[in-house]
Amino acid sequence: MDEMTQGTLHPGEARHYRILIKSVGSAPPATAAALAKGLGLPTAAVISLLYRAPAILVDQIDKPTAQQMLVLLSEIGYEAELQPTSSAAPDLAPLYDVAIYITEARQLPHAVTTLANFGGLSEADASNMIMSPPGVVLGSVSEATVRAFAEQIGDGVAIVSSQPKTAHYHLFLADGPSLVRKRIIEAITEAGIPTVDDSGLIATDLDHTTAQTLWQRYQASGLLRIVNRDFLRFDLVLQESQGNDDPTPQQLAALEQLAGVPVELAEAVFRSPPITLLEAIPHAEIGERMAAFDAVGLSLRAELITFQNLGLQVLSLSDQAVLQRTLEEFGLHQPGSNLPPPPFQIPGVMPELQARILRAALEDTGARIAFAEAA
Secondary structure, three states: OHHHHOOOOOOOOOOOEEEEEEEOOOOOOHHHHHHHHHHOOOHHHHHHHHOOOOEEEEEEEOHHHHHHHHHHHHHHOOEEEEEEOOOOOOOOOOOEEEEEEEOOHHHHHHHHHHHHHHHOOOHHHHHHHHHOOOOEEEEEEOHHHHHHHHHHHOOOEEEEEEOOOOOEEEEEEOOOOHHHHHHHHHHHHHOOOOOOOOOEEEEEEEEHHHHHHHHHHHHHHOOEEEEEHHHOEEEEEEOOOOOOOOOOHHHHHHHHHHHOOOHHHHHHHHOOOOEEEEEEEEHHHHHHHHHHHHOOOOOEEEEEOOOOEEEEEEEEOOOHHHHHHHHHHOOOOOOOOOOOOOOEEOOOOEEHHHHHHHHHHHHOOOOEEEEEEOO
16 A cells, blocks of 8 residues: 555556646746746746647656646646646647737726736736737737636627737838838839738738738838737728618618617618717628628728727716816826816827727716717
């Protein structure tokens, strides 16, 4: 009995084992440093391994040691498994980049805290990543890690994961020296890539290799931006109906069922194009959603909002002092000066997500707030 306790092998039992990390689970990222120290490995290497799970953490160890490690890892929060080294090693998992979009503005604090805890970041860095469109927050992680992150981030936050090597990319060209911009556009044209404009979104649907080649060539200019199209979001805007003055029953039903328009307002919406029916739709869903409307004769246009700037208009307020204090906290009002009577526009414009966050904060003071298009 004592010999078995010390690890005596049974006939046919493996001599050596491995620890397979199946998922980071709920383990705090700080534990990676402790694991790295215990294994004598660089912390960065262990972190990379953990977030690419399933992956082998340690190999060729005896069973008692492996069992002790398995218990410890499970207590920390990792999902791990004991395997004999004679079994086949797991295939390398496909790797994903991950972007998030705050669908419920009041969930931002939770999203920031969750990302900071999950990625071992400061809350300031986590907030900057979320608020910088298109909101890419994780890179080169496995599907298991994406699932673990999704479970922690909860409701009110949309997650999109994409394999960067098989994704397609859109090119954006910022304002800058005309000579540099001209050279970039000429290079794109010479590469046989159709351009759709000479500023802003200039080319679409490039493969990974082509996009990376252009990026490496022109990244120093600071003008060219390459964005995974899977992370872009669009508003779907109803266009004027061609040849139909009155909506059909099928069109009214589509407005209600596909866009959530109240039945009593559906006809008024039909007669009010252009009007936004659906907001912040990810690229992957656009085709199917637009086709569903098109099937009943409703034409929609997809408008990119990822890099959109918006202003805010105060239509009414219930407590001027509270509203003024909130604006001061966001750096949007000079202390000691009075607000104008509503309606008035808050000075300046801001990225779409920031505008929604601020609108929610101002509405919490009892004010009525509307978006205003950037001039």
